[in-house]
Amino acid sequence: MTVSIEEKASFEFKGRMLMATVLYLKDLDSRSLHQQISQRLEDAAQWLLDAPVVVDVAHPEEASQVELLTAVDTLRGLGVNLVALARHPELDDQVAAMLGLGSINLANGRDVARSEPPARTGNSKAAPAAAAEDTLVVEQPVRSGQQVYARGDLIVLAPVSTGAELLAEGNIHIYSTLRGRALAGVRGNEAARIFCQDLDAELVSIAGHYRVAEDLPDAYRRKPVQMSLDGDAMSFADLMGKS
Amino acid sequence: MTKIVVVTSGKGGVGKTTTSAALATGLAMRGHKTTVIDFDVGLRNLDLIMGCERRVVYDLVNVINGDANLKQGLIKDKRVENLFILPASQTRDKDALSQEGVEKVLNGLRDMEMEYVICDSPAGIEKGALMAAYFADEAIVVTNPEVSSVRDSDRILGILSSKTRKAELGEGDIPARLLLTRYSPERVERGEMLSVEDVQEILAVDLLGVIPESQAVLNASNSGAPVILDLESDAGLAYADAVARFIGEERPHRFLTAAKKGLFGRLFGG
Numbered sequence: 001m002t003v004s005i006e007e008k009a010s011f012e013f014k015g016r017m018l019m020a021t022v023l024y025l026k027d028l029d030s031r032s033l034h035q036q037i038s039q040r041l042e043d044a045a046q047w048l049l050d051a052p053v054v055v056d057v058a059h060p061e062e063a064s065q066v067e068l069l070t071a072v073d074t075l076r077g078l079g080v081n082l083v084a085l086a087r088h089p090e091l092d093d094q095v096a097a098m099l100g101l102g103s104i105n106l107a108n109g110r111d112v113a114r115s116e117p118p119a120r121t122g123n124s125k126a127a128p129a130a131a132a133e134d135t136l137v138v139e140q141p142v143r144s145g146q147q148v149y150a151r152g153d154l155i156v157l158a159p160v161s162t163g164a165e166l167l168a169e170g171n172i173h174i175y176s177t178l179r180g181r182a183l184a185g186v187r188g189n190e191a192a193r194i195f196c197q198d199l200d201a202e203l204v205s206i207a208g209h210y211r212v213a214e215d216l217p218d219a220y221r222r223k224p225v226q227m228s229l230d231g232d233a234m235s236f237a238d239l240m241g242k243s
Numbered sequence: 244m245t246k247i248v249v250v251t252s253g254k255g256g257v258g259k260t261t262t263s264a265a266l267a268t269g270l271a272m273r274g275h276k277t278t279v280i281d282f283d284v285g286l287r288n289l290d291l292i293m294g295c296e297r298r299v300v301y302d303l304v305n306v307i308n309g310d311a312n313l314k315q316g317l318i319k320d321k322r323v324e325n326l327f328i329l330p331a332s333q334t335r336d337k338d339a340l341s342q343e344g345v346e347k348v349l350n351g352l353r354d355m356e357m358e359y360v361i362c363d364s365p366a367g368i369e370k371g372a373l374m375a376a377y378f379a380d381e382a383i384v385v386t387n388p389e390v391s392s393v394r395d396s397d398r399i400l401g402i403l404s405s406k407t408r409k410a411e412l413g414e415g416d417i418p419a420r421l422l423l424t425r426y427s428p429e430r431v432e433r434g435e436m437l438s439v440e441d442v443q444e445i446l447a448v449d450l451l452g453v454i455p456e457s458q459a460v461l462n463a464s465n466s467g468a469p470v471i472l473d474l475e476s477d478a479g480l481a482y483a484d485a486v487a488r489f490i491g492e493e494r495p496h497r498f499l500t501a502a503k504k505g506l507f508g509r510l511f512g513g
Contacts, residue, residue, distance in 0.1 A: 140416070141447045143401025144394050159447050161397045179445070 056086035253395030255366030263363035269486030271326035281331035282375035283365035294467025307344030337371035452485030
């Protein structure tokens with residue numbers, strides 16, 4: 001190694017944005033984790049191996065250090081590029097350091113999502129109440145190339161064209177034809193729902209779980225539909241009748 | 244009071260220039276003092292359709308740059324009173340259009356007491372199209388009954404609702420109406436083409452008119468006489484109806500159903 005004796009800046013801060021994948025561990029059982037992740041890696045090719053991954057534990061209060069350690073080892077063994085652990089009161093930077101990971105605060109906005117258990121059964125549970133002032137009402141058609149973002153619920157009273165995109169942190173209601181994309185719960189709210197008078201969408205998504213047009217169930221095409229998340233899968237129900 | 248109308252579509256080749264020429268000519272025939280401006284800088288065409296290509300001295304960019312004054316740039320139509328053409332420059336590109344420059348030209352036309360200024364927009368959603376639309380009071384969106392044209396029109400309708408001066412001043416959307424061109428009822432019946440109802444349902448705007456697919460349009464382009472002058476043709480009549488509706492008259496829509504042709508019609512009709 002050479003030692004520089006010149007007075008010159010040896011570092012520079014670069015304000016670069018970095019995309020990281022958050023791996024949300026609902027279960028720390030290392031055997032099922034190994035099986036499911038390795039299968040996913042086969043399906044999804046390189047994306048998990050290349051991207052830096054932040055581990056977020058679903059139930060930090062129940063997670064023992066041993067479980068965490070084996071889970072992290074399992075993931076590392078599969079070649080997942082772990083960089084940090086999402087911070088929780090129970091999982092502070094000391095725990096992260098013990099696992100050989102950095103500690104990152106993902107809390108902004110996501111706490112809201114996690115404070116409420118995801119609606120499992122669908123219609124029995126009320127959607128989370130977004131503050132009324134965050135509700136956005138759109139009365140004009142949403143045209144191809146336009147994007148509408150609502151911090152709470154989004155209500156659209158006109159057609160949404162192919163190539164248009166609706167994004168909401170809460171629920172999305174469309175009292176007309178949806179031909180474009182609708183993404184509800186974009187910040188992780190798994191209890192968010194999409195309601196639509198006439199479903200002809202390019203893509204629908206709730207909290208990142210999506211379906212493209214090709215995968216929409218035929219029985220609900222061009223019908224009044226509500227969509228919610230049932231576990232990891234999107235569930236469709238008749239908007240009018242009992243589901 | 245001058246009304247500025249943009250004729251736009253997003254997609255190319257759907258009939259914007261044909262429509263601009265027909266609309267401007269139709270309005271002038273009804274006695275309204277009208278100018279039609281070609282905004283397609285670099286791909287000049289309107290002068291051909293209007294049959295004045297041999298009389299072009301100055302163009303829109305010359306007037307914007309002050310190389311010529313507005314009166315020198317305007318070409319007076321020889322067939323119809325009250326009709327003026329401001330051609331595009333063929334040697335420049337769309338960057339030659341500045342907002343201030345376009346505004347200056349339009350203000351000049353206001354001072355000349357034009358009743359209508361028809362802005363023939365280039366295809367695309369880039370600078371030329373945005374400049375043509377920016378100062379508009381009203382829009383006519385030209386669409387062919389096929390999916391890619393409809394989607395592009397939808398895109399343009401979205402842009403019109405945010406990128407015009409009225410929208411920027413918070414005065415709301417400019418009124419936009421749909422003109423469906425190259426419509427062939429026979430092909431709609433065979434399911435090869437979207438129907439008027441399909442297109443209207445997708446675009447959700449008022450219908451100004453439906454222009455049937457017609458040989459007369461091609462003939463008109465070739466001869467440099469706007470098709471509206473040919474009142475023997477279905478396309479000419481459909482444009483005349485559209486002009487009437489444009490200025491507020493009620494006209495039923497025609498040419499929406501396939502004509503039942505007899506043997507001679509099949510042999511000789513067109």
